[in-house]
Amino acid sequence: MEQSAKARGGRPWSFDRYAAIETAMLLFWRHGYEGVSIGDLTKAIGVAPPSLYAAFGSKTGLYQQAMTRYEETLGCLDVAVIGSAKSLPDAVRVLLEGAVTNVTHREHERGCMISSGLIACHPGHAVLARDAAARREALRERIVQALSSFAEDDQVQRLARHLAAVMQGISIQARDGVAPQALREIVDDVVAGVAARLSSEE
Structure with missing residues (x-):
């Protein structure tokens, strides 16, 4: 395995740090923070607990990474592609269809790790819950950025809040096993609503 990163004291890791984060990401995405133990992580990564703690500090630190x-990577919002759409309804369609693809293209890791992460958790994990909420708010801000060229700021802010809520609902339904085509029907309804609102304002 790669030993490119170094532990405290300058000694190289005995495992591939990048691969460890990827493995942990899939486990946390599939089972949630509280559904994954240190034992699950060390077994999947192939290291002893002391090595895991030395590399990431704690399970919390690994989860945040x-x-x-x-x-x-997988949850990235392509602001440039959305912003290059021809109209606001088209941009909303690109955004939401991308969201549907992201939350359904893997058989075992469905839903959005950010949208669904730590919505409810043990009180001892409140710091992580706040971090997840901040990441969801950051996603909303990226939606604002992506749509900023299509409408006035107050309209975009309101629409971005609505779309973030729709994306969170799509994520949860995807985790429940709803088929992609059914989720795309939600996209059609949202886009139609945006188009109708624009027409009524003309």
Whole structure:
């Protein structure tokens, strides 16, 4: 395995740190923070608990790095592609269809790790819950950025809040096993609603 990163004291890790975060991301995505134990993580990664703690500090630290990895890769919002749409309804469709694809393209890890993460949890994990909420708010801000060229700021802010709620609902339904086509029907309804609102304001 790779030994590119180094532990405290300058000694190389005995495992691939990148692969460890990827493995942890999939476990947390599939089972949630509270559904994954240190034993689950060390078994899947192939290291002893002391090595895991030395590399990431704690299960919490590894979870936060896994969440960041998800945001940067599988959960990434392509602002440029959305912003290049021809109209606001088209941009909303690109955004939501991308969300449907992201939450349904894997058989075992369905839903959005950010949208569904730590909505309810043990009081001892309140710091992580606040972190997850902050990540959801950051996602809403990225939606605002993506749609900012299509409408006035107050309209975009309101729409972004609505779309973030729709995406969170789509994520939960995906975890419940709802078929992608049924989720795309939700997208059709939302886009139709945006188009109708624009027409009424003209």
